[in-house]
Amino acid sequence: MTADDTPALTEMVERHGCSCKVDENSLEQLLTETSLPATAAHERTIGEDAAVRRLSNGRLLVSTVDFFTPILDDPFEFGQIAACNAASDAFATGAAETVDCLVTLGLPADHTAIAPPILDGMRDALAQMGGAITGGHTIVSPWPFAGGAITATTTAERLLRTDGARPGEQLYCTKPLGIQPAMGAARIEEPSLVEQLIGAVDRPIEAIRDDAIAWMTTPNATAATAIASLATAATDVTGFGLAGACRSIATQADVGIVIEHLPVIEGTPALADLFGEGLSVGETAETSGGLLVSVRPNDRDAVESALAEAGVFYRAIGRVTDGDGVLFDSPTIEQISH
Amino acid sequence: MARVDVRDEICPRPALLVRDALETVTDDESLIVRGDYPPAKRNLKRLCSNHGFGVTERSAPDGEFELRIDPSDTAMEASNDSR
Numbered sequence: 463m464t465a466d467d468t469p470a471l472t473e474m475v476e477r478h479g480c481s482c483k484v485d486e487n488s489l490e491q492l493l494t495e496t497s498l499p500a501t502a503a504h505e506r507t508i509g510e511d512a513a514v515r516r517l518s519n520g521r522l523l524v525s526t527v528d529f530f531t532p533i534l535d536d537p538f539e540f541g542q543i544a545a546c547n548a549a550s551d552a553f554a555t556g557a558a559e560t561v562d563c564l565v566t567l568g569l570p571a572d573h574t575a576i577a578p579p580i581l582d583g584m585r586d587a588l589a590q591m592g593g594a595i596t597g598g599h600t601i602v603s604p605w606p607f608a609g610g611a612i613t614a615t616t617t618a619e620r621l622l623r624t625d626g627a628r629p630g631e632q633l634y635c636t637k638p639l640g641i642q643p644a645m646g647a648a649r650i651e652e653p654s655l656v657e658q659l660i661g662a663v664d665r666p667i668e669a670i671r672d673d674a675i676a677w678m679t680t681p682n683a684t685a686a687t688a689i690a691s692l693a694t695a696a697t698d699v700t701g702f703g704l705a706g707a708c709r710s711i712a713t714q715a716d717v718g719i720v721i722e723h724l725p726v727i728e729g730t731p732a733l734a735d736l737f738g739e740g741l742s743v744g745e746t747a748e749t750s751g752g753l754l755v756s757v758r759p760n761d762r763d764a765v766e767s768a769l770a771e772a773g774v775f776y777r778a779i780g781r782v783t784d785g786d787g788v789l790f791d792s793p794t795i796e797q798i799s800h
Numbered sequence: 801m802a803r804v805d806v807r808d809e810i811c812p813r814p815a816l817l818v819r820d821a822l823e824t825v826t827d828d829e830s831l832i833v834r835g836d837y838p839p840a841k842r843n844l845k846r847l848c849s850n851h852g853f854g855v856t857e858r859s860a861p862d863g864e865f866e867l868r869i870d871p872s873d874t875a876m877e878a879s880n881d882s883r
Contacts, residue, residue, distance in 0.1 A: 476837075643812070646812040736812070736815065736816070737816070737847070738843035
């Protein structure tokens with residue numbers, strides 16, 4: 463509850479951030495039942511992070527939509543995260559130019575005053591990506607939500623897909639994991655439960671939360687620009703966790719994936735253990751997570767140099783195999799502070 | 801048999817409430833957990849398995865779940881050590 467007795471943003475919803483997504487199995491079932499046909503006009507459509515259409519000038523138009531419920535109470539930060547998360551699907555395809563956002567906004571009837579700071583946050587984040595809000599649509603909704611339809615452009619040479627990974631390649635991620643336990647802990651207020659948190663983790667919960675917010679408000683645009691011409695495949699790590707992102711590449715490329723190393727926000731392994739959350743097996747929802755990128759062995763040095771020069775966090779986390787499925791092979795855990 | 805109701809609770813609160821309740825059960829007592837948030841069921845099962853508790857799913861009304869948590873010797877020793 464806020465000082466003026468209005469409910470906090472996270473108190474208005476039952477699921478927070480990417481946790482509000484329809485689960486993976488239900489979504490697959492829905493798509494199977496609907497049988498949406500492929501269209502000849504599009505290079506890529508359903509099943510990829512974004513739809514891709516070739517324009518008459520040869521460039522590729524990438525379009526995607528994403529919106530979700532508040533993961534924290536500050537409307538400006540919520541707007542920043544919503545914009546970063548929505549645009550992330552375009553960046554995962556290598557498209558980071560001419561980024562436009564048509565906002566999708568839902569607001570409880572009695573709380574429309576939160577709209578301006580949410581939009582300010584979105585505008586701020588989009589400016590960091592060289593993008594802008596170009597329109598939108600707002601509805602009354604019992605649960606507030608924010609996000610947008612994103613368009614961006616790229617070239618065929620820089621287009622990334624999930625089906626390009628090949629056995630022998632190295633996998634990288636560009637943000638540490640642990641958003642779900644970090645933000646879950648930050649929502650706990652009851653003194654007896656807060657005591658459990660303090661007893662379980664050596665780091666202040668506020669510091670863990672602040673790190674999580676810093677990662678969520680970091681756009682994936684710079685990472686995408688750095689790796690687009692070098693990587694063979696990419697996707698973004700979001701509500702289905704790292705395991706879901708790996709499954710997406712493994713299924714689309716018909717390869718196996720082995721994860722051997724996991725960078726995580728410092729303090730989140732202890733929180734995940736306390737909450738029973740599957741951080742070490744990639745099952746935590748990673749709202750506005752980083753990119754998962756596959757790279758040929760000969761291009762590893764170039765990719766690492768490009769990411770380092772661009773100031774983008776990265777870690778090598780695993781490899782692509784000629785098997786199938788996704789294996790978290792007792793990964794080493796590296797705790798990262800922002 | 802002790803009971804804890806985590807209906808209308810969303811993660812991570814169910815795990816913390818169940819951990820609180822497990823602190824109070826005796827070594828021959830089971831804890832019954834009733835909830836309605838699907839991710840909480842998965843997380844509670846993982847939490848209990850990771851810490852040496854036995855977990856059994858029981859029948860529950862539509863849209864809800866019920867878990868029976870049985871302390872094992874190992875889990876109780878760990879729990880007693882932490883008190």
